[in-house]
Amino acid sequence: MDRLSTLLARFGVNAGTFYSGAFCGISAFDGDQTCGHLHLVQSGEVLLKLADERELSITEPTLIFFPRPYRHRLFAKEGSGAQLVCASLDFDGGSGNALARALPDHLILKLNEIPTMASTLDWLFAEAFDDVCGRDAVMDRLFELLVIQLLRHILSSGDQQPGMMAGLADARLSKPMSLMHDAPGKAWTVAELSVAANMSRASFAEHFKRVVGQAPADYLVSWRISLAQKLLREGKPIALIAEEVGYESPSALARAFRRKTGVSPREWRG
Structure with a gap:
């Protein structure tokens, strides 16, 4: 896509x-x-x-x-x-x-x-x-x-603030970002993403953080948690959400979720 x-x-x-x-x-x-x-x-x-x-x-x-x-x-x-x-x-x-x-x-x-x-x-x-x-x-x-x-x-x-839209507008970052968006459950590495950007690993990591405002790994976690929040709103079970967004267990998702939002998935869903 x-x-x-x-x-x-x-x-x-x-x-x-x-x-x-x-x-x-x-x-x-x-x-x-x-x-x-x-x-x-x-x-x-x-x-x-x-x-x-x-x-x-x-x-x-x-x-x-x-x-x-x-x-x-x-x-x-x-x-x-x-x-x-x-x-x-x-x-x-x-x-x-x-x-x-x-x-x-x-x-x-x-x-x-x-x-x-x-x-x-x-x-x-x-x-x-x-x-x-x-x-x-x-x-x-x-x-x-x-x-x-x-x-x-x-x-x-060409007038974006640092963030997702700036990354997607960047000729070198749009492909690796789209890969993360399309397959959030994959354990993407900086090395794999840098290949998609046709950049060295170090140059990619530095350029990604400058344009997007987060390191690639942090951005992937943010994307996964945003997807988890959407799925929680839809009433999907946490165990299925964890599998879909790339965590080996509901507890692993809950730890990442709490680090990003300050609350557990169940507390966030209310």
Whole structure:
């Protein structure tokens, strides 16, 4: 599988459209929700207030992406001509999963800056402002497609912070990272991963830590624990989870889980 499809196979996203039409007034999101949000400003003027109290005036068609719960507010005055389409976003495994955590707190893009998404956006707006059967289901799927296209944009932007997305965007690291993502149960060694990167073992280890922010072995453990958390949410037995994510016993998984999260798998699941 490719670097992005592997991630989405593990941590897919489900969208739920909750607003489309003219917007006037205030819409507040307190950050206590368990989901992220994607707002599309099709036209008009909207004021966006972020959690750090910054205010951004949106005067052009714009995409506003919050992959995780994040406090923000949208304001529009009467006569502003604001037209919005909005959806909630739920990633498999919860908002704290490895993919959602790897994304920026927010991404604000003018629609004319993302021409690769133009056809999807045109289709979504056409559905949003037309009364046709199946409208909501189509819009939800189009929002999910937009998220995939946004992930592509992030990978190709060359402006990632250290972490998973920076590693996947790196020409030498994308293959070894995808190998770990695709087969977390394998006891990957630095030597094996460095071969996949076509680098010496020492150079690979140093480059991986600089770009991703963790040593390869630590990253593999983090990935395994994130998968374990997703499977725990789904109600899978701990013994089966341990085998799937590469631990020889439930107790071995529990020790690694506690080192990463501070609690046991059973305590984390509640």
